[in-house]
Amino acid sequence: MSAFVCTLSPDAAPSADAAGRLRHLGIAAHSVISDGPFCAAAGEPVLRPLTARRGALAAAGDVRLDNRADLLRFAAPVRPDAPDLEFVLALFDVHGEHCIPMLAGDFAVVLWDGRTRTLVAARDAFGVRPLFHATAGGTLRIASRLEALAQDAAYDEAWVSGFLLGGSSNPERTLWEGRRAVPPGGVLVAAEGRVQERRWWRAEDFVPARHADGAEAAAQVRRLFADAVRVRLGAPGETWSQLSGGLDSSAVVSTAQWLAEAGEAPGLAGTVSVVDSLGDGDETRYSDEVLRRWNVRGESVRDPWPWQDDGEPPVATDEPRPMFPYWARDRRMCAIVRDAGGRVMLSGQGSDHYLDGPGTFAADLLRTGRVGEALRTVTLHAVARRQSFYHGLWRDALRPLLPAALSGAGARPAAPAWVQQRFARRAGMTAARPRSRPGRVWSDETGVYLRILAGQLERGPFTEGMEVRYPFLDRRLAEFCLRLPVEQRVRPGGSKWVLREAMRGILPEAVRTRRGKGGIDARILWALQHEAPRVGWLLRDPWVAQAGWVDADALRAAVERARQGEVDNLSHLLGTLSLETWLRVRAGAWAPVRAETRDAVAA
Structure with missing residues (x-):
C-alpha cells in the first residue's frame, strides 16, 4: 500500500515534514517534489505514478480517469502514454481549478501552481479515493492516508457519536479532532495565506424530471x-x-x-x-x-x-x-x-x-401542488407494503413538510442503551439534521445517502x-x-x-426479478458465541468505556442478550465492538486467543 503527503508551509521545511509523515506510515519516500513552500512526497507506486511535474506545476495524487479521450482538446499538449495524473496537470495548466469539474473517474489529487503560489486539492464526486487535510501553525498538510496526520490528535467526539449510531452523516469529520476529509465532490484551494473549501459536485443539485419515456x-x-x-x-x-x-x-x-x-x-x-x-x-x-x-x-x-x-x-x-x-x-x-x-x-x-430511497417524494408532490399524484403514490406504496395508508401519508407526505420542532423529522435515532447518556448529550447524538428544502426532500435525502x-x-x-x-x-x-x-x-x-x-x-x-437481499445477522450472533473468549477480553475493560463513550456493564448486557438471539440494534452493537477492536489493533494491544480455549467455551 502506498501513499502521498503534501505540505504547504511558509516557515518550516516542507520536504522534511512530508517525507517524515510518510515514514510514520512505514513508507519510504520514492519521489519528492519541492518548490518553495510546497512539497509533495510519495511512496513507491504500485498501480500508477503518484507524482508529476510540468514546469512550475506539480501534482501528487491517485487518478484514474473515465473520460480522458473526451478532454484531449481541452488540455495542454501531453504525450499519449502519459499517466492520468500527468494528464490532469496538463488540464490544470490551461484551466486552473476549473479543470476539476471536467474530470470523471476516481481521484484524490493535489495540484500546485508555482507561478501563482496556489494549491488545489480535490476529490472525486463519490469519494472513491480518500483525501485528508489538517492545518496547524500556518502549515497545511494533505495526505491520502489519515494516519499520516493523526499524531498527537484528540478524538472528535461528534464523529464517534455518528459512528456509534451506524455511520457519520458528516463526511468531512474524522475520528481525529482537527483532521478533516476533503468531502466527496469537494475542492480545497489555498492561496495568499487563506484556505477555502467548497463543493464542485452535489447530487442534490440534480432535479428529477416530471416525465420521461x-x-x-x-x-x-x-x-x-x-x-x-x-x-x-x-x-x-x-x-x-x-x-x-x-x-x-x-x-x-x-x-x-x-x-x-x-x-x-x-x-x-x-x-x-x-x-x-x-x-x-x-x-x-x-x-x-x-x-x-x-x-x-x-x-x-x-x-x-x-x-x-x-x-x-x-x-x-x-x-x-x-x-x-x-x-x-x-x-x-x-x-x-x-x-x-x-x-x-x-x-x-x-x-x-441513488436508484433506491425513501418514499418521501410524496412530500415533494404535495408541496408542489400535485395532491392527486401524492395520494395515489402513498396508496400504491401502502398496498405494496401491506401497511396503513394513514401511516404512509404521515411518514412520507406530511411529516417531512412540518417544522422540525413539530414533526421530529430529521432527528437522529435514539442512542443505543449502552451509550453513556452524558456523552450522548455532549456529542449531540439527538440533534436534528439539516432540514430539506421545500419541494426537494427526495433530492436532498439522496444527496445525504451519497455523501455517506x-x-x-x-x-x-x-x-x-x-x-x-x-x-x-x-x-x-x-x-x-x-x-x-x-x-x-x-x-x-x-x-x-x-x-x-x-x-x-x-x-x-x-x-x-429478484426482490430482497440476504443478510449476515445470524452469522454475527453465532460469532458472539463462537468468539466468546475474544469478545469477553474486549469487554473486560473496554477502551470505549474508558473514553467515557459507553457504559461497560450495559454493553456486556447487550452482548449477552444478542447471544440469546436478540437482533435489535445488532448493527450498532457490532459497530461498537468494531470500534473497540480497531482502537486496540491500532495501538498494538491485540493479543491472540488460543484456539482450544475458544473452542471449549463455544462448546
Missing part, C-alpha cells in the same frame, strides 16, 4: 452502464468481480461478460463470492445462475465470521470501519484475486444510494496491490439517473425499476 430511459441506462463497466475493466486476465447474487453485483458480472461475448471488452478473469450458510445469508442459487449463464470462473469464501483467526494478526485500517472484525474474510477475498494475477476488483456498491457512501467503500486489504472499481459510481451514469423521474427508480413493491429494465436479456431472469 421509460423505454428510452432504460436503453440509455443500459448504454451508460455498459460503458461504465467497460472503462473499469483492466487488461486481459487482471479483472475480477465480487458476486453476491444480488441485483447489483450480478449486473456488473453479467454486463462484463456480455461485452466480452460481443468482442467489445476482455471480460472477467473470475468472480469471488462470500457464502454464508446461516439464516438468509446463502445466496448461491442466484450467483450460480450468473456463473452458469456466462461460464465464468467462480471462487468463494465460505462462512467467514467477525474476529476470525486466519493465522495473521489484524492490521488497522486507516479509519475505523463497522465491519472491521471481518479482516479474515477481506484478506481471503483479496488473496484469491492477487494469487490469480488480478489487479482490479469490480464491485456492485453504489446503486442503492464514501465511508462504506472497500479499504484496507482491498488497496494492497490492487484496487476496487465501482461501475455504479460512474458520474455520467449517476447524473443521468438522478435526473430521471422518481417513479422510474422506485416503484411500489420494488426498487431500481430502470436498472431491472435495462438488464433484460443480460441478467438471468431469476436474478433480474
Whole structure:
C-alpha cells in the first residue's frame, strides 16, 4: 500500500515534514517534489505514478480517469502514454481549478501552481479515493492516508457519536479532532495565506424530471452502464468481480461478460463470492445462475465470521470501519484475486444510494401542488407494503413538510442503551439534521445517502496491490439517473425499476426479478458465541468505556442478550465492538486467543 503527503508551509521545511509523515506510515519516500513552500512526497507506486511535474506545476495524487479521450482538446499538449495524473496537470495548466469539474473517474489529487503560489486539492464526486487535510501553525498538510496526520490528535467526539449510531452523516469529520476529509465532490484551494473549501459536485443539485419515456430511459441506462463497466475493466486476465447474487453485483458480472461475448471488452478473469450458510445469508442459487449463464470462473469464501483467526494478526485500517472484525474474510477475498494475477476488483456498491430511497417524494408532490399524484403514490406504496395508508401519508407526505420542532423529522435515532447518556448529550447524538428544502426532500435525502457512501467503500486489504472499481459510481451514469423521474427508480413493491429494465436479456431472469437481499445477522450472533473468549477480553475493560463513550456493564448486557438471539440494534452493537477492536489493533494491544480455549467455551 502506498501513499502521498503534501505540505504547504511558509516557515518550516516542507520536504522534511512530508517525507517524515510518510515514514510514520512505514513508507519510504520514492519521489519528492519541492518548490518553495510546497512539497509533495510519495511512496513507491504500485498501480500508477503518484507524482508529476510540468514546469512550475506539480501534482501528487491517485487518478484514474473515465473520460480522458473526451478532454484531449481541452488540455495542454501531453504525450499519449502519459499517466492520468500527468494528464490532469496538463488540464490544470490551461484551466486552473476549473479543470476539476471536467474530470470523471476516481481521484484524490493535489495540484500546485508555482507561478501563482496556489494549491488545489480535490476529490472525486463519490469519494472513491480518500483525501485528508489538517492545518496547524500556518502549515497545511494533505495526505491520502489519515494516519499520516493523526499524531498527537484528540478524538472528535461528534464523529464517534455518528459512528456509534451506524455511520457519520458528516463526511468531512474524522475520528481525529482537527483532521478533516476533503468531502466527496469537494475542492480545497489555498492561496495568499487563506484556505477555502467548497463543493464542485452535489447530487442534490440534480432535479428529477416530471416525465420521461421509460423505454428510452432504460436503453440509455443500459448504454451508460455498459460503458461504465467497460472503462473499469483492466487488461486481459487482471479483472475480477465480487458476486453476491444480488441485483447489483450480478449486473456488473453479467454486463462484463456480455461485452466480452460481443468482442467489445476482455471480460472477467473470475468472480469471488462470500457464502454464508446461516439464516438468509446463502445466496448461491442466484450467483450460480450468473456463473452458469456466462461460464465464468467462480471462487468463494465460505462462512467467514467477525474476529476470525486466519493465522495473521489484524492490521488497522486507516479509519475505523463497522465491519472491521471481518479482516479474515477481506484478506481471503483479496488473496484469491492477487494469487490469480488480478489487479482490479469490480464491485456492485453504489446503486442503492441513488436508484433506491425513501418514499418521501410524496412530500415533494404535495408541496408542489400535485395532491392527486401524492395520494395515489402513498396508496400504491401502502398496498405494496401491506401497511396503513394513514401511516404512509404521515411518514412520507406530511411529516417531512412540518417544522422540525413539530414533526421530529430529521432527528437522529435514539442512542443505543449502552451509550453513556452524558456523552450522548455532549456529542449531540439527538440533534436534528439539516432540514430539506421545500419541494426537494427526495433530492436532498439522496444527496445525504451519497455523501455517506464514501465511508462504506472497500479499504484496507482491498488497496494492497490492487484496487476496487465501482461501475455504479460512474458520474455520467449517476447524473443521468438522478435526473430521471422518481417513479422510474422506485416503484411500489420494488426498487431500481430502470436498472431491472435495462438488464433484460443480460441478467438471468431469476436474478433480474429478484426482490430482497440476504443478510449476515445470524452469522454475527453465532460469532458472539463462537468468539466468546475474544469478545469477553474486549469487554473486560473496554477502551470505549474508558473514553467515557459507553457504559461497560450495559454493553456486556447487550452482548449477552444478542447471544440469546436478540437482533435489535445488532448493527450498532457490532459497530461498537468494531470500534473497540480497531482502537486496540491500532495501538498494538491485540493479543491472540488460543484456539482450544475458544473452542471449549463455544462448546
